[in-house]
Amino acid sequence: MSATRASRDDTPLIRVRGLANRFGAHSVHQELDLDLYPGEILGVVGGSGTGKSVLLRSIVGLLRPSAGQIEVFGEDLLGLSAGDRSRVERRFGVLFQRGALFTSLTLQENVALPLIEHIGLSRTDAEALARVKLALAGLPGEAAIKYPAELSGGMIKRAALARALALDPEVLFLDEPTAGLDPIGAAAFDRLILTLRDALGLSVFLVTHDLDTLYTACDRVAVLSRGRVLVADRLDVVAATDDDWIHDYFHGPRGRAAHEAAHPVEEP
Amino acid sequence: MTEPGHIDQQDGRLAIAGDWTLVHYAALKRQVERLAKAREPSPEGVDLDGLAALDTAGAVLLMELVGAGPLAAIDDWAPDLPESRRALLRTLGEAMADNRPPEVRPVRPLRDTLARTGQLVEGLWQQQRQLLGFIGQVLATLAVTAWRPSRWRLTSVVAQLHQTGLNALPIVALLTFLVGAVVAFLGATVLRDFGATIYTVNLVAFAFLREFGVLLAAILLAGRTASAFTAQLGAMKANEELDAVRTLGLDPIELLVLPRVLAMMLTLPILTFVGMLSGMLGGALVCLLALDISLFQFVAILQRDIPLEHFLVGLSKAPIFAFLVAVIGCLEGFKVSGSAQSVGEHTTSSVVQSIFVVILLDAVAALFFMEMGW
Incomplete structure (x- = not known):
């Protein structure tokens, strides 16, 4: 990726140290360390059940980890009071796996809700802004007054992205954004994320299974395995790491196909 | 800056x-x-x-x-x-x-009100048709499966019996007990002027055996169980589980509705019986404490004055109420569409409908039994 902005000198926006999550006797994370640098798109991959979504939920504050430290914008998230926490969390935008749009509200009301509640805009202003966010997410104008039940999966993802962007967040969390989309829709969504990252200066924490997304959109890739981050680096470095799971993941038939699609000239 | x-x-x-x-x-x-x-x-x-x-x-x-x-x-x-x-x-x-703002339909008060009234009436009509159709389907499925014991879902029925019956027992007993006490107080107050307080026993027994036992139990189940059925089946519908049941070649009515309906039809008579006993116990307690009618005397009057047919009249209504409450709860669950709001709307509708049907039918039955002299 030519757009790699992250360099090691930057201070990370999000610094996770020694994170542990246990559910009863079952341990999901132990001693997990991870950084998210400003302006980068970090892809988080791992087999099913390695706790990718749990990691995302601990960082955005939906789940209190059993142990460890999460520093966000230089503040210790777990040590903050509820009010300060809410202020920090307002700088996050989260796209949930199945959209999680409010089904009783139209799309523009969905996006306008945080603008009305947090910024105190009037309903008209908030909905006008909401329509722009929906357009930025690539939805046609007439979709604004539709209800989520009337939309296809791809449109729901886009609308949910528009809601995640409502408050102009600095960090965007995406939980499997391309899952359930057709390949064309998924590729368009990858491009959309890149465009928005460049235009809005976002940092993106992207949980995915989609190899094409890793190759086209991500600056760095973190691999979760056995409760820890096995490796977090540029994709070629990660792919070359000596680990059975990583080898199967990146050099299996699907991994090879995605790599060839992203780097057609490199093939002998 | x-x-x-x-x-x-x-x-x-x-x-x-x-x-x-x-x-x-x-x-x-x-x-x-x-x-x-x-x-x-x-x-x-x-x-x-x-x-x-x-x-x-x-x-x-x-x-x-x-x-x-x-x-x-x-x-x-x-x-x-x-x-x-x-x-x-x-x-x-x-x-x-090239983004156009969506076209918003202008508001026309008179036309919109008329249109909404029409929609409402049409909706009510469709609802009754659907209910009748669904009752027919349930009865047909029941008739088919009744002859094939291998297709009886006993486990399912027992699980539903536990949820709708056993778990509802305490609340039904408590409620009827309290209402029994209240009826006895009312009777004592009114009958005192005529020096006929002893008839409080007859009043409580009459009321609970014929009407209140079954009515209170049915209304409680309408609020407690019909709503639960709607929410359960509605969540399954929203999660496409009902479609999955159909594509697996199974019949959702046989699999999901029949066990619920049968469990309710077994549950409500039992709860009615408990309600009758508990209501009369509440009445007896008031008689004992406020009117100095001993328990022994209370039972003696029951034995002398109250024939068995009052009990049978009350109990005969229970399976019918149970059938209708369960069917309405299940049908509303099937009507749920995707959204959370729809689950709420249909749950409300199922409780309102089932309570309405129970009270309406009870009034009709009261008229019928009176005319028949039962």
């Missing part, structure tokens, strides 16, 4: 300055709207050099000032702006260039 966004007007030029961000949106919006009245949106004379911070909200206001098309072509008229700013403005301009 952190100066609120504003527009400086000098010699017909518009100098954009300060932070154009969401926090200053309201103030900026007023200024932009005032300017928009005086001039057509165009980039002419707009000077972006003083721009400090910019986010999408600020970019939207700039778009109102210069128009979407020119914003997409920002590179031509403001090449000195940092690339990240231009990227934002360009992306926004491109996204909004």
Whole structure:
């Protein structure tokens, strides 16, 4: 990726140290360390059940980890009071796996809700802004007054992205954004994320299974395995790491196909 | 640097300055709207050099000032702006260039009211038709499976019996006990003037055996179980589980509705019986404490004055109420469509409908039994 902005000198926006999550006797994370640098798109991959979504939920504050430290914008998230926490969390935008749009509200009301509640805009202003966010997410104008039940999966993802962007967040969390989309829709969504990252200066924490997304959109890739981050680096470095799971993941038939699609000239 | 966004007007030029961000949106919006009245949106004379911070909200206001098309072509008229700013403005301009605001239907009060009334009546009619159709389907399925014991879902029925019957027992007993005490108090107060307080026993027994035992139990189950059925089946419908049942070649009515209906038809008579006993116990307690009628005397009067048929009249209504409450609860669950709001609407509707049906039918039955002299 030519757009790699992250360099090691930057201070990370999000610094996770020694994170542990246990559910009863079952341990999901132990001693997990991870950084998210400003302006980068970090892809988080791992087999099913390695706790990718749990990691995302601990960082955005939906789940209190059993142990460890999460520093966000230089503040210790777990040590903050509820009010300060809410202020920090307002700088996050989260796209949930199945959209999680409010089904009783139209799309523009969905996006306008945080603008009305947090910024105190009037309903008209908030909905006008909401329509722009929906357009930025690539939805046609007439979709604004539709209800989520009337939309296809791809449109729901886009609308949910528009809601995640409502408050102009600095960090965007995406939980499997391309899952359930057709390949064309998924590729368009990858491009959309890149465009928005460049235009809005976002940092993106992207949980995915989609190899094409890793190759086209991500600056760095973190691999979760056995409760820890096995490796977090540029994709070629990660792919070359000596680990059975990583080898199967990146050099299996699907991994090879995605790599060839992203780097057609490199093939002998 | 952190100066609120504003527009400086000098010699017909518009100098954009300060932070154009969401926090200053309201103030900026007023200024932009005032300017928009005086001039057509165009980039002419707009000077972006003083721009400090910019986010999408600020970019939207700039778009109102210069128009979407020119914003997409920002590179031509403001090449000195940092690339990240231009990227934002360009992306926004491109996204909004051929974006039309949705058409909002005008509100016509009279027509809309008439249309809504029509929809409501049509909806009510359809609801009754659907209910009758569904009752037919359930009865047909029942008739088919009744002869094939291998297709009886005993486990399911027992689980439902546990949930709808055993778990509801305490609340039914408590409620009927309290109402029994209240009826006895009422009777004692009214009958005292005639010196006939001893008839309080007859009043309580009559009321609970014929009406209150079954009515209170049925209304409680309508609130407690019909709503649960609707929510359970509604959540399954929303999660496409009902479709999955069908594609697996199974019949949702046989699999999900019949066990619930049968469990209810077994449960309600038992709960009715408990309700009758518990109500009369409440009455007996009041008789003992307020009227000095001993328990022994209470039972003796019951034995002497109250024939068995009152008990049978009350109990005979229970399976019918149970069938209707369960069927309404299940049907409303099947009618749920995707959204959370729809689950709420149908749960409400199922409780209201089933209570309404129970009371209506009870009134009709009271008339019928009276005319028959039972």
